[in-house]
Amino acid sequence: MALLGIGAAMMTSSGMGIIGGTLEGKLKNRAIAIVGGGQGIGFGLGLVCAGFLCDLHRGWRWIFVVQACLGAIFVLLGWASVPAEGERYNRALDLPGASLCVVSLLLLTFSLSHSQNVGWKVPYIPALFALSLVLLAAFIYWEHIAEKRGDSVLLKIGMFKNKQLCAFFVLMFAMWWNFNVLQYLSTVYFQNVQGLSPVKTAIRFIPEAIADFVVNVSTGWIIEHIPGQWLNMFGILTSMTASVLFAIINPAVSFWRNAFWVTVLMTGADTIYTVGSLYVLTSMDAQSQALAGGLFLTFTRLATSIGLAVSSAVATAVSRHQVLPSSLLRGYHAAGWVCFAASCVGLAVNVGALWGIGLLVAEEREELSEKA
Known part of the structure; x- marks a missing residue:
């Protein structure tokens, strides 16, 4: 899946x-x-x-x-219909940003969906939820710093202006x-x-x-x-x-x-x-x-x-x-x-x-x- x-x-x-x-x-x-x-x-x-x-x-x-x-x-x-040439993103993959984003969203989704089965009183549910928010904040901060340095980014924070x-x-x-x-x-x-x-x-x-x-x-x-x-x-x-x-x-x-x-x-x-x-x-x-x-x-x-x-x-x-x-x-x-x-x-x-x-x-x- x-x-x-x-x-x-x-x-x-x-x-x-x-x-x-x-x-x-x-x-x-x-x-x-x-x-x-x-x-x-x-x-x-x-x-x-x-x-x-x-x-x-x-x-x-x-x-x-x-x-x-x-x-x-x-x-x-x-293969038959998509144009062969187009605008290309000519920078390296933002691996730290991608890792932070994927892990934070996985933890967020898991904690919210699993909470309906076991409840919020089980210690690992609020812990994983809080960790997902911390990692999500870290992802946004990393993308902001990387964009200011001119490095490759997964998410352009500047577009949110x-x-x-x-x-x-x-x-x-x-x-x-x-x-x-x-x-x-x-x-x-x-x-x-x-x-x-x-x-x-x-x-x-x-x-x-x-x-x-x-x-x-x-x-x-x-x-x-x-x-x-x-x-x-x-x-x-x-x-x-x-x-x-x-x-x-x-x-x-x-x-x-x-x-x-x-x-x-x-x-x-x-x-x-x-x-x-x-x-x-x-x-x-x-x-x-x-x-x-x-x-x-x-x-x-x-x-x-x-x-x-x-x-x-x-x-x-x-x-x-x-x-x-x-x-x-x-x-x-x-x-x-x-x-x-x-x-x-x-x-x-x-x-x-x-x-x-x-x-x-x-x-x-x-x-x-x-x-x-």
Whole structure:
């Protein structure tokens, strides 16, 4: 699983850099939107296929066979389509920074996720959590010193002088907390509360995959005509609505009257993915776009890890570790309100720090940067 994560992270960062360095204007907008839409299609197809495979005898193993085959196909497609030349980072790898970053995030994720099983009273949980924060602070300090010396760095601290860029990172963290945790909560709700099989659970996510694709592709076209802050607001409000609907969801009510709207409305957050990705790519020079894009998406992964750990801990505490469907439902409702709180943070960031970002058309932003 770690290798799968490493591969996905490498492709994501390099993909953002390639899009930013080789495409211009409206084509760049639409390429980012298609990337997001492809994630929605992949999510839906993956769930359906995995659901059918899990219902087969030892079928879950074939999920990884399918992934390996897809990986081989993508290698060939990349070899044939990715430009041979582009902007290159011509410095050495920042090994101390990479080591500090990896160890601190591993300890942070482990302590938060494992705490819901053993609690915070077990001595090693708070100790590892505190150590992760110390190492994370050491990583930031190391990167700051290395950048001042002109050495190679994993993270350019100087990019955080752009307050709107920092605000986008926070916005993405808050909204992806909401989005990914709601996906997880919906899955366990279907299976643990309603008692559905993996196949029936997967089928209920098909509307989300369709909505995901529509939202992403539509955003790629309308982003040239609607200011970014309003697109962000659409994503935030739909996510907030999805959170509230899940926080009061009733298993006795039909899928089409409540859970359907949760799965569809949560995809509004994908507008923020497109707006944020385009803002990052058009705010950085060509050599820094892959780094900034990778950092942008790292925040989404951190939001998923931390959001799942915190929300699961809340759900477990409210359900009092009981496994009865009624007890689990109370915990899931509480976790839904946690997601709503995360969306409220996103709303505050958008109104307070990102209001007025305007149209995100690449050529216009480059002209503004040159004039500045």
